[in-house]
Amino acid sequence: xxRSGRNNQRGIALLTALLLCGALNAIHHQxxxxxxxxxxxxxxxxxxxxxxxxxxxxxxxxxxxxxSSLFAGPQLAQRNRILNQQVLALSGENKQLLEAQQxxxxxxxxxxxxxxSPRPLLAAEVTALKPIPHSExxxxxxxxxxxxxxxxxxxxxxxxxxxxxxxxxxxxCTVLMMTDIGSSVGAQVRARNNAKPPIGVCQGTGDSIHLTxxxxxxxxxxxxxxxxxxxxxxxxxxxxxxxxxxxxxDATRSIKTAVxxxxxxxDSLEEAFLxx
Amino acid sequence: xxxxKMTPGIQTVVVVFCLLFAHVLQGRVAHAIEFRGAHPxxxxxxxACGATLxxxxxxxxxxxxxxxxxxxxxxxxxxxxxxxxxxAGAFAGNLQRSMLRDSIIVPPLIVFSTTVVAEFIYAxxxxxxxxxxxxxxxxxxxxxxxxxxxxxxxxxFLLRRIRIGHKVEDPxxxxx
Numbered sequence: 417x418x419r420s421g422r423n424n425q426r427g428i429a430l431l432t433a434l435l436l437c438g439a440l441n442a443i444h445h446q447x448x449x450x451x452x453x454x455x456x457x458x459x460x461x462x463x464x465x466x467x468x469x470x471x472x473x474x475x476x477x478x479x480x481x482x483x484s485s486l487f488a489g490p491q492l493a494q495r496n497r498i499l500n501q502q503v504l505a506l507s508g509e510n511k512q513l514l515e516a517q518q519x520x521x522x523x524x525x526x527x528x529x530x531x532x533s534p535r536p537l538l539a540a541e542v543t544a545l546k547p548i549p550h551s552e553x554x555x556x557x558x559x560x561x562x563x564x565x566x567x568x569x570x571x572x573x574x575x576x577x578x579x580x581x582x583x584x585x586x587x588x589c590t591v592l593m594m595t596d597i598g599s600s601v602g603a604q605v606r607a608r609n610n611a612k613p614p615i616g617v618c619q620g621t622g623d624s625i626h627l628t629x630x631x632x633x634x635x636x637x638x639x640x641x642x643x644x645x646x647x648x649x650x651x652x653x654x655x656x657x658x659x660x661x662x663x664x665x666d667a668t669r670s671i672k673t674a675v676x677x678x679x680x681x682x683d684s685l686e687e688a689f690l691x692x
Numbered sequence: 693x694x695x696x697k698m699t700p701g702i703q704t705v706v707v708v709f710c711l712l713f714a715h716v717l718q719g720r721v722a723h724a725i726e727f728r729g730a731h732p733x734x735x736x737x738x739x740a741c742g743a744t745l746x747x748x749x750x751x752x753x754x755x756x757x758x759x760x761x762x763x764x765x766x767x768x769x770x771x772x773x774x775x776x777x778x779x780a781g782a783f784a785g786n787l788q789r790s791m792l793r794d795s796i797i798v799p800p801l802i803v804f805s806t807t808v809v810a811e812f813i814y815a816x817x818x819x820x821x822x823x824x825x826x827x828x829x830x831x832x833x834x835x836x837x838x839x840x841x842x843x844x845x846x847x848x849f850l851l852r853r854i855r856i857g858h859k860v861e862d863p864x865x866x867x868x
Contacts, residue, residue: 425748425749426748426749426752426782426785426786428749429748429749429752429753429782430752430778430779430782433752433753433755433756433778433782434775434778434779436756437756437759437771437774437775437778438771440760440771440774441770441771441774441775444763444770444771445770445771456760456764457763457764457770460760460761460764461764461765464712464761465712465715465716465761465764465765468712468713468715468716469716469719469720472716472717472720473720476720543719544716544718544719544720544765545719545720545723546719546722546723546726546731547715547718547719547722547765547766548718548733548762548765548766548773549730549731549733549832549833549836550821550822550829550832550833551766551767551768551769551821553766553767553768555719555765582767582768583767590765590766590767592767592768597824597825597828598768598820621825621828622729622825622828622832623728623729683723683724683726
C-alpha cells in the first residue's frame with residue numbers, strides 16, 4: 417500500500433476509535449446518572465476480566481495451600497500450638513460471654529427493649545488490588561446479582577473500614593479505598609473519660625489517611641482509635657478506621673490534623689465483607 | 693532474520709489476549725512491588741510494545757481495547773482512561789516500525805514515550821486526579837515511568853519471541 421494510503425488508514429482508524437470512545441463515555445455517564453450499570457463495562461469486566469482474575473486467584477490459593485505450605489512446616493506447627501492455647505482460653509471466655517448474653521437478652525425482654533440486629537454481611541473475594549496507577553481501588557467478585565449496590569460499605573475481615581462501592585456490574589464491583597485522595601469519611605476519635613468524642617473528617621492521601629478539621633482544644637493523642645461518626649449519612653457509625661499515629665497543629669492553631677494508620681491491611685487484602 | 697508465520701490478524705488477537713493477561717497481572721502483582729506509592733503499569737507496557745510491533749491502525753485498535761479494559765476496571769475517570777490509552781496505542785502504532793529496528797534502546801524508548809503520552813493526556817483530561825496532589829502525582833508518575841522502562845525489556849522480548857511484528861530479528865543478539 418502506498419505511504420499516503422497507509423496514513424489515511426491510520427487517520428481513519430484513530431478518528432473512528434475516538435468517536436467510539438466518545439460514544440462509550442456518553443453511554444457510561446448516561447447510565448451512571450440514572451444509577452444503572454453500564455452494559456459495555458459490564459460485558460468487558462464480567463465476561464473477560466473477572467473470569468481471568470478468578471482463575472488467577474484460585475491458582476494463587478492452590479499454590480499457597482499445596483506448595484508454599486510444604487516449606488512452612490515448622491512455623492505452622494509452632495503457630496498451631498499457640499492457636500490451640502488461644503482456643504482453650506477463648507472457649508472459657510466465650511462460655512462466660514454466652515451466659516452474660518442470655519442474661520442480657522432476658523433483662524432486655526423484661527424491659528421491652530428493641531433488639532438491635534447485627535448488620536448482615538456478604539463475603540467477597542478480592543480479584544484485583546490497585547489495578548490502575550494513581551487510584552486506590554480494588555475489585556470484588558460480587559455484584560448486582562448478589563445484591564450489591566452503589567455506595568455499599570466494605571470492611572476488612574478484622575472489621576476495619578476499607579471503603580465504599582464506586583461502580584457495580586452484575587458480577588463484580590469496584591471499591592474506592594479509604595486511602596484514595598478522593599475518599600473522605602466523617603470520623604470520630606474514641607472518647608476517654610465519657611467526654612464528647614472529637615469529630616473530624618478522614619481523608620485519603622494516596623498512601624495513608626489524615627483526620628482533618630479537629631478543633632484545637634480536642635484531646636487527641638497517638639494511639640487513639642478512630643471510628644466512623646455516622647454523620648455523613650453514608651457510613652454507619654462505630655466502624656473502626658485506624659489508630660492515630662501523630663497530631664499536627666495548623667499554622668493558625670485553630671484546627672489540627674492527625675495522621676491515622678489504617679487498621680485494614682490494604683496491601684494484603686484477600687477477602688472483604690460488604691455491609692448489606 | 694525470520695519471517696513471522698502468523699498473519700497480522702492473528703498477531704493482533706495474540707496482543708489482545710496479552711493485554712487481558714497484563715490487566716489480570718496488574719491487579720495481582722503490581723501492588724506487591726510498589727515503591728513509595730509508585731508501581732508499574734503492565735498493561736501500558738504491553739500496549740506500547742504490542743502497538744509498536746503491530747503498527748498503525750492495529751495499534752489504535754489494541755489501544756482502544758486496552759483503554760476499555762482499564763476504564764472498565766477503574767471505576768473512576770472512565771472517558772479519560774479510555775481516550776488516553778486509545779491515543780497512546782495510536783501513538784505507539786505510528787512509531788514507524790521501519791525506522792525503529794530492533795535494538796537494545798528501542799523497548800525503553802517506546803515505553804517511555806508511550807507512558808508520557810498516556811499520562812499527559814490523562815492529566816489534561818482528568819485534572820481532578822492530580823491538581824490538589826501534584827507532588828504525589830509527579831512522584832508516582834516518575835516511579836511508574838522508571839518501572840515501565842525497566843520492565844519493557846522482558847515484555848518486548850516476550851512479544852518478539854512469540855513472533856509479534858513483521859520480522860523477528862535478534863534484539864538482544866542472543867543467536868549471533
